[in-house]
Amino acid sequence: MIGFARKYVTIVDAINYRMGRIIMYGIFVMVAVLLWSSISKTFFLPSLWTLEIAQFAMVAYYILGGPYSIQLGSNVRMDLFYGEWTDHRKAQVDAITILFLIFYLGVMMYGAIDSTSYSFQYNERSPTAWRPYLWPIKTIMCFGIFMMLLQSISELIKDIAKIKKVDL
Numbered sequence: 001m002i003g004f005a006r007k008y009v010t011i012v013d014a015i016n017y018r019m020g021r022i023i024m025y026g027i028f029v030m031v032a033v034l035l036w037s038s039i040s041k042t043f044f045l046p047s048l049w050t051l052e053i054a055q056f057a058m059v060a061y062y063i064l065g066g067p068y069s070i071q072l073g074s075n076v077r078m079d080l081f082y083g084e085w086t087d088h089r090k091a092q093v094d095a096i097t098i099l100f101l102i103f104y105l106g107v108m109m110y111g112a113i114d115s116t117s118y119s120f121q122y123n124e125r126s127p128t129a130w131r132p133y134l135w136p137i138k139t140i141m142c143f144g145i146f147m148m149l150l151q152s153i154s155e156l157i158k159d160i161a162k163i164k165k166v167d168l
Contacts, residue, residue, distance in 0.1 A: 005157045006168050012154040013071060016147055020068020026061040030054055048130040056137045063144030067151035091162035098156045105149045112142045 037050035069075055082090065116138040118124060125131045161168045 002166065002168075005161070009154045009157055009168055012150045016067035016071055016151050019147065020065055020071070023061060023064045023068070026057060026065075030057045030061065033057060048128070049132070052126060052128060052130055052132060056132075059137055060140050060144070063141050064147070066144060067147045070148065070151045070155060087162060091159040095156060095159040095163060098152055098159065102149065102152050102156070105145055105152060109142070109145045109149060112138065112145050116142050 033050055033054045037047060037054070040047045040050070082093070085093070116135060119133075119135040119138050124134045126134055158168060
């Protein structure tokens with residue numbers, strides 16, 4: 001069982017690390033789109049697509065960057081007590097709280113799959129003037145939530161290993 005856990009953690013961490021390192025450059029995509037939006041509004045006709053593309057890029061940036069953030073431990077914590085605890089105590093508390101995150105992500109995944117399925121079935125489009133299809137961003141959201149769920153399980157395994165003093 002330890003061999004499977006070790007392999008799982010290694011694979012999930014490697015995928016999310018690489019994906020996070022690539023996705024972090026998505027900020028430049030958002031800057032470019034918003035810069036073009038400003039330039040086009042000032043000098044040309046305003047573009048219909050810029051605001052929505054920037055929103056889609058932001059969603060992809062945050063959803064796909066979430067697993068990397070969890071992996072690095074850069075998610076928000078209440079540091080009032082946490083900073084003073086031992087690593088063993090931190091692992092115990094993290095193992096409990098990550099279960100809430102896994103449950104939350106499971107509920108989000110259920111809703112995301114349902115929403116994406118609806119989007120495919122009815123060719124759902126945005127109600128704006130540009131009217132892009134919504135299934136691409138909803139598919140990205142499903143993938144991102146799934147990867148965050150896998151990373152959360154990886155963190156749970158690492159916390160349990162710290163509690164039991166097992167090397168992964």
